[in-house]
Amino acid sequence: MDIKYFDNAATTKVKKEVAEAMLPYLQEEYGNPSSLYSIGRRSKKAIEEARKQVASLINCMTNEIYFTGCGSESDNTAIKGIAYANKRKGRHIITSKIEHPAVLHTCQSLEKQGFEVTYLSVDKEGKINIRELQNSIKNDTILISIMFANNEIGTIEPIYEIAQIAKMHNIIFHTDCVQACGNIPIDVKKMGIDMLSMSGHKIYAPKGIGALYVRNGIEFEKFMDGGHQEKNKRGGTENVPGIVGLGKACELAKSNLSNHMKHLQDLRDFYISEIENKIPYVKLNGPRDTRLPGNANFSFRFVEGESLLLKLDAKGICASSGSACTSGSSEPSHVLKSIGLSNEMAQGALRTTFGEDNTKEDVEYLISSLQEIVSNLREMSQEYQNFKREL
Helix, strand or coil: CCCCCCCCCCEEEEEHHHHHHHHHCCCCCCCCCCCCCCHHHHHHHHHHHHHHHHHHCCCHHHHHHEECCCHHHHHHHHHHHHHHHCCCCCCCCEEEEECCHHHHHHHHHHCCCCCCEEECECCCCCCEEEHHHHHHHCCCCCEECCCCCCCCCCCECCCHHHHHHHHHHHEEEEEEECEEEEECCHHHHHHHCEEEEHHHHHHHCCCCCEEEEEEECCCCCCCCCCCCHHHEEEECCCCCCHHHHHHHHHHHHHCCCCHHHHHHHHHHHHHHHHHHHCCCCCCCCCCCCECCEEEEEEECCCCHHHHHEEEEEEEECCCCCCCCCHHHCCCCCHHHHHCCCCCCHHCEEEEEEEECCHHHHHHHHHHHHHHHHHHHHHHHHHHHHHHHCCC
């Protein structure tokens, strides 16, 4: 069966060019970067070249990039690193209710250690309220951590405004940029971002590699003890193939960003228009405009999300009901609940996230499959039958 993949927010496949760049560092160039002999030095040089490529994607200095194992590790390092380094100055952190679990659970862990966390609410489109942010700032606020774009509903937050407020109050601003990097333009200097998390496997690099941007001058406590790698901030022998792959993926993303964005936006807008025209009783979750180019999240009334996913899978279609990091949970999405959806609508949600390999024909197949499946599932729904009788 030909697989139609529409879950690029969960993970992307490794690009051919990325795999080819990595291959020598899995075989011939296997030296430890900390070694003094030639194959070790070549591995070290490859890491520094990748650091330049990553820095170029977000317009920062090369020495402001730290390699990690994933986006979640980057989030942990940023939030805990700032909290521990600044606990004498203050113990208050501000974040939002719709953050990725890597941020929410890290903040909850810090609360158990005596830190105070304010979780900002969001509007029906998933955007924070700037005034609420300003009113939440205290004398001992040390960190604001707000995601750049939401992984479930694609909402892009007002990052520049948040950064300006943080700067005005001398507060460090971190953003989880895992979903946005490589999909929309990011300029940490122009935007005023102090710290930024990213992940390789969301931008066609392999799993198991991430990066953290930290503006020069910001002190943070290291998260992982060990050797002196990554300027003594992240112990452990570097994942050279993964780092090389991330660097190559960032280089490719930067060179093709405009075309990539247009391709995803065209597929997304076509999909949204067709779903709303052809399937009744649906709701688009998140904003129409200020959302990631490849993200579309619909709630299908009178349909249970898990059944919908299984029926799609039988047709070779890969999609999701929400964050891959919360799959297996019976609870409705915390993001969808935060934007005001009922349990019924939240559990009937389908997230489709398009990638560069998707075509309009792929999306047409997805739409026709959804028409058939949703209709069949509704016919088996007693609630839907009752609803029809009341019309």
